[in-house]
Amino acid sequence: MTKNAIILFSGDFDKSMAAMIIANGAAAMGNEVTIFFTFWGLNLLRKPEKVNVKKPFMEKMFGSMMPRGPGEAKLSKMTWATGMMKKTMKKKNVMELQALMEQARAMGVRFIACTMSMDVMGMRKEELIDGLDYAGVATYIGAADESTITLFI
């Protein structure tokens, strides 16, 4: 089976849309897709609600300033126009980011959260959506080595 591996580093709305469209398309082509979420990309995996976990002040601060889930992601350029862009996309019948993420998983796309980044950003498993795999760079390289396409987004 053809395999594809994507590193989702950015977490920006537009770049995440691109990653999810590629992942959904690849899964529809019958490919086995792995997305490795790291750094800002991890924010896409956060639950939309605030989860109470004990953590140091700095980590708490960081957490409160970062987007919680795909609904809070912003455009990488013209950040102020995020709402306008979302409205336009809806009007043109483009699937929402959250829905694309759910559909990707339903089609068997594997979501991996980078544990080192989680530690740095002060994110706990309880704050992230269910059903993720947790791993590090070796897992990504293992998947990427067998992949025909690897992307860093």
Place this chain on the structure above:
Amino acid sequence: MAERLVNARGMRCPQPIVETARAVNAAAELDIIIVEATDEGFFRDIKAWCAKTNNELVSLENRLGVYRAVIKKIGR
């Protein structure tokens, strides 16, 4: 041999391909799946999809802006 129509009109990338994959995966060998889409990218995408997944693209036409693909499911 069953025949199924997938209405992907108004859907945007990647939905027409996702819906095609869903329908073809659920079909039996040699079933016919007809997909109608309005997204312009679909015209080339469906060729790539059929080539990649080894299904037969029986016909593909543009009927006044509606792309109509007739696909025969080939068992993998």
